[in-house]
Amino acid sequence: MNFLGKQNANMYQMLNLVVETGSVFPRNYQNGQLFFRTDEDALYLRQSTSWKNIMSAPLTLIITANSRFKVDGITLTLYGTSFTSSGLLPGDSIASTTITSTGAAAGAPIGIYPIVISDAVGIGLEKYIIIYINGDLTVF
Secondary structure (H helix, E strand, O other): OEEEEEEEOOEEEEEEOOOOOOOOOOOOOEOOEOOEEEOOOEEEEEEOOEEEEEEEOOEEEEEEEOOEEEOOOOOOOOOOOOEEEEOOOOOOEEEEEEEEOHHHOOOOOOEEEEEEEEEEEEEOHHHEEEEEEOEEEEEO
């Protein structure tokens, strides 16, 4: 559906509203007019005197395993807190992750191994699409 939305006294903007199967079209509008506003991440519908978020862009969280070095013949312990992140909103946090590498064992030959990061645990993470970026473990 297309709606002509008034931005200010002299400007109108065409809004495209996609109503998916199972969605409920709002009925509490006045004089047949729907009022929308947008920001960077969401589309809002004015209901009465308040705004209701009707469509939010998913948040992206990037978690990157820290790269490490170790000497051949020594076991390296990888901790679930050895990472960096970007994209967290205030109040959200990452307590730990699962971090593994086949190069961490004492018997791993000299070479470069992936440090695989996954399974983040924390507060507020359910609202993110999480992208995991592996690090490198260099055995020398």
